[in-house]
Amino acid sequence: MNRLQNLFETKRNILSIYYTAGYPSLGDTVAIAEALEESGADLLEIGFPYSDPVADGPIIQASSKQALDNGMDLKLLFEHLKGLRAKVSIPVLLMGYVNPVLQFGVENFCKACAEVGVDGCIVPDLPMTEYEELYAPIFKENGLSNIFLITPQTSPERIQKIDGLSNGFIYLLSSSATTGQNLQVSDNTAAYFSRISELKLKNPTMIGFGISSKETFDKACSYANGAIIGSAFVKSLDAADLKGSVKAFMQKFKP
Amino acid sequence: MSYFVNEKGYYGDFGGAYIPEMLYPNVEELRQNYLNIINDADFQKEFHQLLKDYVGRPSPLYLAKRLSKKYNANIFLKREDLNHTGAHKINNTIGQILLAEKLGKKRIIAETGAGQHGVATATVCALRGLECVVYMGEVDIKRQAPNVARMKMLGATVVPATSGSKTLKDATNEAMRDWINNPVDTHYIIGSVVGPHPYPDMVGIFQSIISEETKKQLIEQTGNDQPDYVLACVGGGSNAMGMFYHFIDDEKVKLIAVEAAGRGVDSGFSAATTTLGKEGVLHGSRSILMQTHDGQVVEPHSVSAGLDYPGIGPQHAHLFKTGRGKYVSITDDESLQAGLLLTQMEGIIPAIESAHALAYLEKMEFKGGENVVVCLSGRGDKDMDTYMKYFNL
Numbered sequence: 339m340n341r342l343q344n345l346f347e348t349k350r351n352i353l354s355i356y357y358t359a360g361y362p363s364l365g366d367t368v369a370i371a372e373a374l375e376e377s378g379a380d381l382l383e384i385g386f387p388y389s390d391p392v393a394d395g396p397i398i399q400a401s402s403k404q405a406l407d408n409g410m411d412l413k414l415l416f417e418h419l420k421g422l423r424a425k426v427s428i429p430v431l432l433m434g435y436v437n438p439v440l441q442f443g444v445e446n447f448c449k450a451c452a453e454v455g456v457d458g459c460i461v462p463d464l465p466m467t468e469y470e471e472l473y474a475p476i477f478k479e480n481g482l483s484n485i486f487l488i489t490p491q492t493s494p495e496r497i498q499k500i501d502g503l504s505n506g507f508i509y510l511l512s513s514s515a516t517t518g519q520n521l522q523v524s525d526n527t528a529a530y531f532s533r534i535s536e537l538k539l540k541n542p543t544m545i546g547f548g549i550s551s552k553e554t555f556d557k558a559c560s561y562a563n564g565a566i567i568g569s570a571f572v573k574s575l576d577a578a579d580l581k582g583s584v585k586a587f588m589q590k591f592k593p
Numbered sequence: 594m595s596y597f598v599n600e601k602g603y604y605g606d607f608g609g610a611y612i613p614e615m616l617y618p619n620v621e622e623l624r625q626n627y628l629n630i631i632n633d634a635d636f637q638k639e640f641h642q643l644l645k646d647y648v649g650r651p652s653p654l655y656l657a658k659r660l661s662k663k664y665n666a667n668i669f670l671k672r673e674d675l676n677h678t679g680a681h682k683i684n685n686t687i688g689q690i691l692l693a694e695k696l697g698k699k700r701i702i703a704e705t706g707a708g709q710h711g712v713a714t715a716t717v718c719a720l721r722g723l724e725c726v727v728y729m730g731e732v733d734i735k736r737q738a739p740n741v742a743r744m745k746m747l748g749a750t751v752v753p754a755t756s757g758s759k760t761l762k763d764a765t766n767e768a769m770r771d772w773i774n775n776p777v778d779t780h781y782i783i784g785s786v787v788g789p790h791p792y793p794d795m796v797g798i799f800q801s802i803i804s805e806e807t808k809k810q811l812i813e814q815t816g817n818d819q820p821d822y823v824l825a826c827v828g829g830g831s832n833a834m835g836m837f838y839h840f841i842d843d844e845k846v847k848l849i850a851v852e853a854a855g856r857g858v859d860s861g862f863s864a865a866t867t868t869l870g871k872e873g874v875l876h877g878s879r880s881i882l883m884q885t886h887d888g889q890v891v892e893p894h895s896v897s898a899g900l901d902y903p904g905i906g907p908q909h910a911h912l913f914k915t916g917r918g919k920y921v922s923i924t925d926d927e928s929l930q931a932g933l934l935l936t937q938m939e940g941i942i943p944a945i946e947s948a949h950a951l952a953y954l955e956k957m958e959f960k961g962g963e964n965v966v967v968c969l970s971g972r973g974d975k976d977m978d979t980y981m982k983y984f985n986l
C-alpha cells in the first residue's frame with residue numbers, strides 16, 4: 339500500500355492542495371510543500387507547468403507562465419524534489435499536461451517520480467485508452483497511481499471503466515468547467531454527486547474545481563472523501579511572505 | 594499502407610484524441626455521429642447545393658498560360674480564391690454548420706488567426722441564424738481589423754484571446770476552454786485539419802471537394818486525371834489536405850506541401866514545422882509541433898497569419914513521416930515576390946498563404962509538359978496592407 343492508498347484508509351474530509359511548481363519563485367516548490375504539511379494539508383498536487391493549459395482558468399495559467407519564465411522544467415523539478423521526502427511525509431502527486439511528459443519520456447518520468455517519492459500523477463489530457471494500452475504497466479512498475487477525472491457529463495459505463503483502471507482515487511469535477519470558478523452546488527450537481535456515490539465505486543473520490551472557502555470545502559466533503567483546492571490557494575501565495583501566506587490560507591480550512 | 598484515419602483515430606503514429614475529460618463527451622458525440630451524418634443522402638444534397646449556389650462551386654481550374662511558359666510546365670491554379678468569402682475555409686464551415694444543426698447545437702464557437710476562418714464561420718452562422726462567438730488573439734485583432742469588422746457585421750461576437758502570445762494558438766486554447774465551459778449546446782467549428790479525432794478527418798472530408806473537382810476538371814482539360822505534381826501551402830493544413838485528398842492513394846502523383854519558413858528556418862522567426870518540430874501533442878492530437886526540449890509550445894512566425902501555427906495536422910505528419918508527401922518551406926520574402934509575380938503575370942492577387950505554394954515553383958525543375966496543380970487557397974484582398982508596405986505601393 340502506498341502513501342496515497344494509506345491516506346484514504348485512515349482519513350476522512352481530506353484536504354488536498356494544488357500549486358504550480360516554480361511559482362512564485364523558482365525554488366519555492368519544496369518549501370511550499372513543507373509549509374502545507376505543517377498547516378494541515380493531507381495531500382499535495384504539484385503542477386508542472388505547460389505553455390498551453392486548456393483545462394485551466396486564468397489563475398493557474400498565469401502561475402504556469404510565471405513558472406516557465408522562472409525557468410521551471412521537469413528535469414529541474416525532479417532535482418528540487420530530491421529533498422522532498424526528507425521534509426514531507428504526506429502523499430504527493432504530480433499534475434500536468436501530457437506533452438512535457440512525452441518529451442521527458444513516460445518511462446523516465448515514472449522512474450523519476452518513484453525515485454523522489456511521488457505517489458501518483460494526474461495528466462488530464464492523457465486519454466484513457468492510450469494509458470491502458472501503452473503506459474499502465476510503466477506506472478504500475480514504479481508504484482504510481484494514475485488519477486482520472488470525471489465530470490457531470492461522463493457516462494456511467496465510462497465511470498465504471500475509469501474505476502477499474504484507477505488505484506488511488508477518482509477526481510470528480512464539480513462541473514464541466516475550467517479551473518478557478520466558484521462551486522455552486524445546485525440541485526443538478528447534488529444529484530450528480532449522489533449518482534456517483536450510488537455507483538459504489540471501489541475507489542474513493544475527491545471533488546475538485548471551484549472549492550475556495552470552508553463552506554464549499556465542507557459541502558464537497560459531504561459528498562466525497564475530500565476536496566481539492568487549486569486556484570484559490572495559488573492566488574493567495576505571497577512571494578514576500580511565502581510561509582506566512584500558506585499558513586494564513588490554511589487557517590481558514592484547518593483552524 | 595493506409596494514409597487515412599484508422600478506427601482508433603490514428604494516422605500511423607499520429608492523431609488520437611488527447612483531451613481532458615471535460616471535452617470527452619462533446620468530442621465523443623461528434624465521433625459517434627459524424628460519418629453517419631455526412632454520409633446521409635439529405636445531408637449530401639444540402640451540402641452540395643450550398644457549395645454550388647452559395648459558395649459558387651465548382652471553383653475553376655485555370656491553366657495559367659504565362660506562368661506555364663515561364664516555368665516550362667502546365668501550371669493549373671485551383672481557384673479557391675473565387676469562393677464566397679475569399680478562401681477555401683467556407684467549404685468546411687458549410688459542412689460543419691449543417692452537422693452542428695443535425696446534432697441539435699444552438700451556439701457556434703471558432704478560433705481564427707487571420708480572420709478568414711472566423712469570417713467563414715460568422716458567415717454560415719448568419720446564413721443559418723445561429724449564435725456565433727469567435728476567439729481571436731489580441732495581437733491578430735489589431736493586425737486584421739477589416740476581418741474583425743466583417744465578423745461583427747455578420748453578427749458574431751469577437752472575443753480577444755489575451756493569454757500567451759495572443760495569436761492563433763491562444764485563440765484555439767480559449768475556444769477549447771469555452772467548449773469545456775459550455776458542454777451541451779455548443780459546437781466548436783475548428784478551421785483546420787487539427788484537433789482531436791474526428792476533427793482532422795472531418796475537416797479533410799469537407800475540404801476534399803477541392804481535389805474531387807480538380808480530378809474531373811483535369812480530365813476535361815487534359816484527358817488525364819493524374820497530374821505530375823500537386824502543391825499547396827500548409828499552416829494547420831486544411832487547403833493542402835483538400836487538395837491532396839483524392840490523390841493520396843495514387844502514388845504517381847507527387848504531393849508537395851509548402852510551409853512558412855518566416856525569416857528563414859534558422860532565424861528563430863519561422864513556422865517550418867516539419868523542419869523545426871518534433872513529435873508531440875498539440876491541441877488534442879499527436880502530431881509534429883515546434884516545441885522546446887521540455888515540450889513547451891514555441892511561438893511560430895510567418896508574414897502570413899494563416900500559416901503562423903506551431904503544428905500541422907496529424908495526417909500531414911503521417912504523410913511527412915512516411916515520405917508520401919514532400920514538405921518544404923518558403924520564406925516571407927520569397928512568398929511576397931511570388932505574390933507580386935502572379936499578380937503581374939496573371940492578374941490575380943493571391944493571399945500570402947497561397948503565394949507560399951506558388952513560390953516553390955521557382956525551386957522546381959521541369960522537363961516540359963508536366964501537369965502541375967497549385968491550390969490558390971485564398972485571395973489577397975486581406976493582405977493588401979502587407980503587400981503595400983513591402984513593395985511601397
